[in-house]
Amino acid sequence: MADNVKPRVKAPKSASAGEVVTIKTLISHTMESGQRKDSDGNTIPRSIINRFTCEFNGTMALDMTMEPAISTNPYVEFDVTIPESGDLQFTWYDDDGSIYEDTKSVEVG
Amino acid sequence: LAAGAVALTVLPFRANAAGEDAIADFTGGADVAEGGVNLDAPEIAENGNTVPIGVSAEGATAIMLLAMGNPTPGVATFNFGELAGSTMASTRIRLAGTQDVVAIAKMADGSFAKATKEVKVTIGGCGG
Amino acid sequence: GNWGRLAAQQSLTQDQLLQFDTFGNVSLIHVTDIHAQMKPIYFREPEMNIGVGPNKGDVPHVTGADFRKLYGIDDGSPSHYALTYNDFSALAREYGKVGGLDRVATVINAIRAERPDALLLDGGDTWHGSYTCYHTQGQDMVNVMNALKPDAMTFHWEFTLGSDRVREIVEGLPFAAMGQNIFDAEWNEPSEDFKDYQFFERGGVKIAVIGQAFPYMPIANPGWMFPEYSFGIRDERMQEMVDEVRGQGAELVVVLSHNGFDVDKKMAGRVTGIDVILSGHTHDALPEPVLVGETIIVASGSNGKFVSRVDLDVRDGRMMGFRHKLIPIFSDVIEPDAEVAAVIDEQRAPYLDQLTEVIGKTDSLLYRRGNFNGSWDDLICDALLSEREADIAMSPGVRWGPSILPGQDITREDIWNVTTMTYGKAYRSEMTGEFLKVILEDVGDNLFNPDPYYQQGGDMVRIGGMGYSIDISKPQGERISDLTLLKTGEAIDPAKTYVVAGWASVNEGTEGPQIWDVVENHIRKQGTVTVAPNTSVKVTGV
Ligand SMILES: [Mn+2]
Ligand SMILES: [Mn+2]
Numbered sequence: 140m141a142d143n144v145k146p147r148v149k150a151p152k153s154a155s156a157g158e159v160v161t162i163k164t165l166i167s168h169t170m171e172s173g174q175r176k177d178s179d180g181n182t183i184p185r186s187i188i189n190r191f192t193c194e195f196n197g198t199m200a201l202d203m204t205m206e207p208a209i210s211t212n213p214y215v216e217f218d219v220t221i222p223e224s225g226d227l228q229f230t231w232y233d234d235d236g237s238i239y240e241d242t243k244s245v246e247v248g
Numbered sequence: 249l250a251a252g253a254v255a256l257t258v259l260p261f262r263a264n265a266a267g268e269d270a271i272a273d274f275t276g277g278a279d280v281a282e283g284g285v286n287l288d289a290p291e292i293a294e295n296g297n298t299v300p301i302g303v304s305a306e307g308a309t310a311i312m313l314l315a316m317g318n319p320t321p322g323v324a325t326f327n328f329g330e331l332a333g334s335t336m337a338s339t340r341i342r343l344a345g346t347q348d349v350v351a352i353a354k355m356a357d358g359s360f361a362k363a364t365k366e367v368k369v370t371i372g373g374c375g376g
Numbered sequence: 377g378n379w380g381r382l383a384a385q386q387s388l389t390q391d392q393l394l395q396f397d398t399f400g401n402v403s404l405i406h407v408t409d410i411h412a413q414m415k416p417i418y419f420r421e422p423e424m425n426i427g428v429g430p431n432k433g434d435v436p437h438v439t440g441a442d443f444r445k446l447y448g449i450d451d452g453s454p455s456h457y458a459l460t461y462n463d464f465s466a467l468a469r470e471y472g473k474v475g476g477l478d479r480v481a482t483v484i485n486a487i488r489a490e491r492p493d494a495l496l497l498d499g500g501d502t503w504h505g506s507y508t509c510y511h512t513q514g515q516d517m518v519n520v521m522n523a524l525k526p527d528a529m530t531f532h533w534e535f536t537l538g539s540d541r542v543r544e545i546v547e548g549l550p551f552a553a554m555g556q557n558i559f560d561a562e563w564n565e566p567s568e569d570f571k572d573y574q575f576f577e578r579g580g581v582k583i584a585v586i587g588q589a590f591p592y593m594p595i596a597n598p599g600w601m602f603p604e605y606s607f608g609i610r611d612e613r614m615q616e617m618v619d620e621v622r623g624q625g626a627e628l629v630v631v632l633s634h635n636g637f638d639v640d641k642k643m644a645g646r647v648t649g650i651d652v653i654l655s656g657h658t659h660d661a662l663p664e665p666v667l668v669g670e671t672i673i674v675a676s677g678s679n680g681k682f683v684s685r686v687d688l689d690v691r692d693g694r695m696m697g698f699r700h701k702l703i704p705i706f707s708d709v710i711e712p713d714a715e716v717a718a719v720i721d722e723q724r725a726p727y728l729d730q731l732t733e734v735i736g737k738t739d740s741l742l743y744r745r746g747n748f749n750g751s752w753d754d755l756i757c758d759a760l761l762s763e764r765e766a767d768i769a770m771s772p773g774v775r776w777g778p779s780i781l782p783g784q785d786i787t788r789e790d791i792w793n794v795t796t797m798t799y800g801k802a803y804r805s806e807m808t809g810e811f812l813k814v815i816l817e818d819v820g821d822n823l824f825n826p827d828p829y830y831q832q833g834g835d836m837v838r839i840g841g842m843g844y845s846i847d848i849s850k851p852q853g854e855r856i857s858d859l860t861l862l863k864t865g866e867a868i869d870p871a872k873t874y875v876v877a878g879w880a881s882v883n884e885g886t887e888g889p890q891i892w893d894v895v896e897n898h899i900r901k902q903g904t905v906t907v908a909p910n911t912s913v914k915v916t917g918v
Contacts (some may be wrong), residue, residue, distance in 0.1 A: 163563055165562065198329065198330050198331045199329025201328060201332060201337065202327040203326050203327065207342075208320065208342045209340070213339065214339055214564070215339050216338040217338070219331055219333045220332070291830055292592065292830060292832075372592070372596055373595075373596060373597075373772060373882045
């Protein structure tokens, strides 16, 4: 697992039933493109987050594939419909097989 | 103004064939209409390493984003799920120089639509 | 000589300069791009200021005799001297220096005497541009400006103090620090450190002033000094802000802008509901506002040389009319305000010996403004070529920096006035001929792209040791040709490497001596400097 990979999410804590909410996510990650060379001229191997998903109570909202052209510390902003109280589940998939997760609960009152 | 140590390529790139191939893979060779896709991008990138891009397309199931002048043009594909609150998404991308950014939307009816915007990447450094 | 000067000053009085028939119910006072010039200076306006695309031939892209003809200004008149470049040295000897924030204070006080609740708005580029500003990290200007009691300001070069210092100052400011386009870069949200707008109740009118900081901050200046922030024009958000303040009952909407003039013109055509744009950054001084739709755009010059007064008649939630005056600050005619003069002296006192040390003398008029050349820049390039032993020198096309008359001493303060910045190191590096062309094409497009939203508002990079031709009508990549190494007369070889010295690199970690030391050493060696007219740039396609 890469070092210091830390997901951060901005999501509302509450919503009304059926409300569309805006989600912002960031994950600290170098997103090594595989196109850079080190000081000895050797190619630095590619190591990126290649997929990001957001589900709500197990139902998909966004499934994003990422290429090396996504910037360091990938940022994604998108909208999710909140049908009921439950959990937003965020998952980032690393080239090295690591999976990083975060969860945010949303209360429908 | 930049010091010479930076071997930055700032002249407009020519779109390379890989971009067209990536589009063909996504569309299966289907026709791509102009319009119906919004692509938000700055006129000039504040930093070519992290350029904010937003896409949206009414009725899309997926939107593919390409940087046509990058050595590898693919950037990302947003697949909107059942609970997507809209068919809109934003991210930050790397641009190796001034070039066209392209968004291709796959619509629910199987058709495709496209938007293109040129983003300038400059050495910068002079001012009032 | 003295006779001419006395006659000129006798014919010009403070009352004349301040004469204004108070109008309507609201007064705005605009100052901008002072670049830390607290004391009177000379400032020559540009000879060349080319407009492109939709702005070709329009103000502010009119200079010299054409400018005087356009505005009905008599040759040899005070306005000729203040607003155009011709006969500058001779007229400067007659009319004397311009600016000085103690004189600016007198003008502001006089306007406030007629309209006590006039709004004073500062367009930014305030905490940058002098020896004392550098050594106090902007505190000198903060102290002097606070004495003028502004109501709001926006920003550009301030950010080159570094974001920590900017926040430290802003937290203590007794007025609004604004920029609707200053965003938190991490989360792409409006920054909480700056206000989008501020409401004022003046003359029974609810006024909203919206801030617009310089949009291209991380491009034109080192982004690594303020990485938390993102800028951009964000005209869609500007529309939202206008709609928001109108929704809250604003009867007059003023944008305090550091966009640059052509960007403001374009923005005025895209955003509806702005009554007045107070325009800064491109340092243009216009005797009349420019009207775009129902928006008036006011340009108030730079370096403390002008103050704009705009009186407005606002009734039934609408701007019904305006009266405007661009007031030139003739330093020998306007009485300094004693209180502000004392504050200025207090800022300078600890540094007075350093400031006033004479380094050399000039036989030539030293000035900067103009799209391609300035004799100050030629001198700086000469200093870089000789002190850094380079083939080619580059100096940034900034628009700040006062002028020095032939025969005048050059003090350390004078050198700092045209060189000071927080990233002033004079690098020496190798560049290929191809890369040199890439740089010229890149900067050329920042100036001559026909779409103002692609323009950053500086002038062309100044080059020493190399000549070139530029066809401004061509697109990027095709404007620049005939690159020639002046010392040999040979064409620049794209594949060959040249030693280039320059300064103001936006890259972190640039190494070299500070540019002001390079220039000081050069001038000291010369004793008296002479700058030959620069004929090495051929401009076509105008
Ligand atoms: Mn300025
Ligand atoms: Mn500026």
